[in-house]
Each structure stands twice: as C-alpha cells, then as structure tokens.
Amino acid sequence: MADPVAATPALPTFADVAAAARRIEGVAHRTPVLTSRTADAMTGASLFFKAENLQRGGAFKFRGAYNAIAALPDEVRAHGVIAFSSGNHAQAIALASRLLGVPAVIVMPEDAPQVKVEVTRGYGAEVVTYDRYSQDREVLGREIAQARGLTLIPPYDHPEVIAGQGTLALELIEETGPLDMLVACLGGGGQLAGCALAAAERSPGVAIYGVEPEAGDDGRRSFHAGRVVTIPVPRTIADGAQTTYLGQITFPIIRGRVADIVTVSDAELVETMRFFASRMKLVVEPTGCLAAAAVLHGKLDVAGKRVGIVISGGNVDIASFARLVAPAT
C-alpha cells in the first residue's frame, strides 16, 4: 500500500461541492446573509456577511463534517469515526455522528475552550485529550483510529470536508449574486479552499482572499513561497486558526485560486468582536472574526466593491466573550 503522505491526493472539484450541498440540504442550516449599513459606511463597500456562527454546532464546520461522514460507504461508517480538532470540527463531527447514528471519538487539546469540550461530550462523543505543545494530534488520532477500526475525518485536509465547507459560498452567492471579492477565515484551509472551488464556478472573476492571525501566518508564507511552510504552534486568541501548516489538498487549491492571504492582530480581532456584538448583535468567536477584521481594518482594498465575508463561528466561552468585549476600564 502506498504511503498516503507521499501519494498525490485527488483534489475535490466543484461537482463535489454541489454533491455536498445535496447531502446537507435540510440538515445544515441555510444561514442568513446579513448586511450592516454601518460596516458599509466604514469601508465604502457593500458587505455581505455569511453568518455561520448561526450554523448548527455554532460554526461552518458542521457542513464538512456531515458531508464527509454521510459520504462514507455504509459498512465503513457503521464502525465509527474519529477526529482531532481544536474545537469546532470536534463539535461538528460529534453532532453529525449523532445525527447519522455513528459512534465518534474526538481527540481535543487539553486547553481547548471548556464550552467546546462540554458541548462535544453533550453530543455523545468520547473525548480524548492531548497537550497541543508537546504531542502531535495527527499521530495520536491515527493511532487510535487504527487500534479501534475507526475512520479518521481530518479537520480540513479531506476532499469531502473541503467540499462541504464550500457549500457556504454556494449559498452566499445564490443569495447575493456575483461578488467582486470573497474573504474567508484561514486555519488549515478547508474553508478557504472549499469557498474558492464554489466561488470560482458561481461568481467567475471573484477575487478570493484568506485571512490568518498575525502570529500564525503559515498560510501567507506558504502562499508566497509556493510550498507548504510549517510554523510552531502560534499563540493567538484565534484558537481555531492555531494550525501550523496548510494541507496537501487545501494548499494546491488555495495556490491556484486565491488572490492573496493577509493577516490581522489579536487586538483587531477583539475590536471586530466588539463591532459584531454592539452593531450587528452577534456573538462571534475570535477565529470567526478573521475575515471581517481584515476588511474593517483596511487590510484589503474593498472600496466600491461587493464583498462576501465569512463569519465562521460563534463558539466562545461566555465568560471569555464577556471579558473580551467589555470596554477597557
């Protein structure tokens, strides 16, 4: 059997995104596309926010998780699935597994937000924890998968996960019509790659951007170097984007279809959380603010343009949320 790391993986296509849209229909929420005259006035653009914080499980990750599990052959799926995740993918796999009647094991960092651990267990999944600064979650996940006969559903580097995430851009563009720009949040690249597949087909000519935390700019470095660059685990409040390298599947899609990757600071993420709470009445987690933070803080030239922005999730401990959005005293 070929080493899966060395093999060239098959890249998903727009047809896979369309198939994912059919699988998740009536199961995933068709989340609202929100507008804000205040944000438009701040930027001189027409902004369309895809509110995936209102998705089932509190984040876009449910799309890819459900699609990946639903696409498994029945006999494989019946044995159960395993996932390693900094949080939202875990909840998504746990929820999707419950809906599909499949056992699930979730490998989570021991410092993941408590709300995410609790909700994951609440969905009926078994949680195994690890130290994200000393252990490799992929190695641990693969070991447990092999020992128990489970199918590993990686958080981003998987064709059906990527295709599932792409359905959010499909819905967005169905509602807004053609866009000039689409700005996505970037961790491992599942959202950005999936959205790029969908948007390039449904809004030809759209310029697609990914946004990372400043401290975790492996995506930007990789994009400009033309090869996957690995970084140490970044320290950032954007816990969903603490990835250290883009995937073997996400990177070639991103490299081929994305216009650029930019970064924002943690302070800009906090400002954006406050903006969402005070002006748009939304609870958005730090990672979920990445794309909006880049647009609202002038990292991209959006003036006069129709811009889609992904709000990727809202899973933040209520105590952390209150602390972060409270005005400085």
Added chain:
Amino acid sequence: MADPVAATPALPTFADVAAAARRIEGVAHRTPVLTSRTADAMTGASLFFKAENLQRGGAFKFRGAYNAIAALPDEVRAHGVIAFSSGNHAQAIALASRLLGVPAVIVMPEDAPQVKVEVTRGYGAEVVTYDRYSQDREVLGREIAQARGLTLIPPYDHPEVIAGQGTLALELIEETGPLDMLVACLGGGGQLAGCALAAAERSPGVAIYGVEPEAGDDGRRSFHAGRVVTIPVPRTIADGAQTTYLGQITFPIIRGRVADIVTVSDAELVETMRFFASRMKLVVEPTGCLAAAAVLHGKLDVAGKRVGIVISGGNVDIASFARLVAPAT
C-alpha cells in the same frame, strides 16, 4: 375640536398591516427566522425565533416608525416629527427620519442607555432629555410638538405604528406557515397588537400571548380587569417595557385578540440573555428576551406546539451586556 383623549380612536386593521408591509419593503430588513434544537429539546416544542435584534436600528421599532412617517401627507412630514421614547423607538424615528429626509426631535429619559442616546444623535436627530420618575414624557412631547409645528409619533399608541410592527408577524408566518402560538414582548402594546392583527388573519386559530416584566405587569392587570390599569414606573432591567399603561388603541386590540398575558422576572431575563449569547450566538437586550423567557421558563404550555417567538431588539450597552451575561463568580 374634540379632545383627542376622549375621542374613540380608529383601530387599525389587517389592511393597514398589509399597506405597512408594502411601505417598508426594501427599506426594513426582512429579518431571519432562527431555530434552535437546544431550545426545542428544552421545551418539547418547535420554536421559531423572529430575530428583530438584527433589524435596522437594532429593534422591531424601525418598522412602525418608518411606516408612520412614510404614511404622513408630504406637507405635514416636511415640517418634521417628534417622538418620546425609552430608547428603541427614538432610534427608529431618528433613523427613519433621516432616510425620509425629515427633521426629528427625540424626547428621551435622561437615564436611557448611553448607547441609545449616542446612536440617536448619530442619526442626526435632536435629543431632549427628561427625568422619567418626575416628568410626564407625553406632556413634554406634546408641548414641544405644538411649539415647533412637529408631528408627534407616539411609541405605540398610533395606528400606523401598530400596523408597522405587525409586519414582523406577517413575515414570520410567511416563512413558517401556520403557528399554534405566537408570543410577543409587551411594553405599551404596539408589538403585541400589531402581531395580533397580522397573525389572526394569516394563521387563524393561533393563540397569541404577551409577556411583561413582573415588576411592570400593567398589561396583565388591564387584560384581566377589562380596562386600562395604570401603574407607577416599574424598576426592571427591561427598560423598553417600563411603560405604565397600555394605549387606547393597543388595549382594545389586545383585549379582543390575545389569549393571555404572562410575566417573567429580571433573573429569568438574564438567564435568557445568556441562553441567546451562548447557544444562539445572539446579543439580545433584556426587553428583547421577554417572550423567549416566558417560553424557556415554563410560563406557557408550549409542548408539542409550533410557537413563534419575537426577539424584539438587541440595543444594550456592551458593558452592561458583558456584565449581565458573565457567569456569577
């Protein structure tokens, strides 16, 4: 000229709600209807939340305000409008006036949330403040209106305001189909009366409920007494429902079409704010939680039913919000 207080006012009808829907189309947001499996599991019901915290101006009040000003004859409107309001009506009148190119004066309590005062001024309105515990805002508002030739747009007891608020129920039922119950927030009764007009026509047989703060139960007392009962200004965190009596127009509509009026405590409102923030990722102001608090805290028998719930607004100071939703330490 007849004394307007003694005259029997004309009651709005469903036709007025339908006319309001045409006036606000493309100006007001058609807010999303959100669902939550968690809330459904807690109550055994199918709950449909109409998210008016995502409305322009941050609350349902924009519907009635815009409709009332747009319905004025051109020559009357040109002189300008005046409103007295505990907050959201003020912002709504200020915003609608700006959109319609009309001067606006807003009479606000001096202890109104600072965010509401600032946003009202930001929309270009002139703000006049008063002491809500010693001065009668209606008297003050009428004096200024007469002195300056402005048209007074009251916050709830006005046919076009009521008709405008009813459009939210029209949209809700268009999206959900027939409902068994519709639960609205109750201050002066504009929302409840308007929703009752719309729902009785579009979902015959629906049972309509109003929800008030415990400390401000003038609506419940009036409903059960069969006449308008006036109470002292209630002390409650639901600042948008600190009304002291139902209107001459709202009361007969409510009396004729509403099944019952129930109350919730401030503690239940805070619990509900936390629920919205942590599970539905929404910022909702205390007053906006009234209807949901009654359903989530067992004040109404919703099991097995399809229930519409109005989330009326999200205009809460971010500091107050953070303080209220932060877990007790």
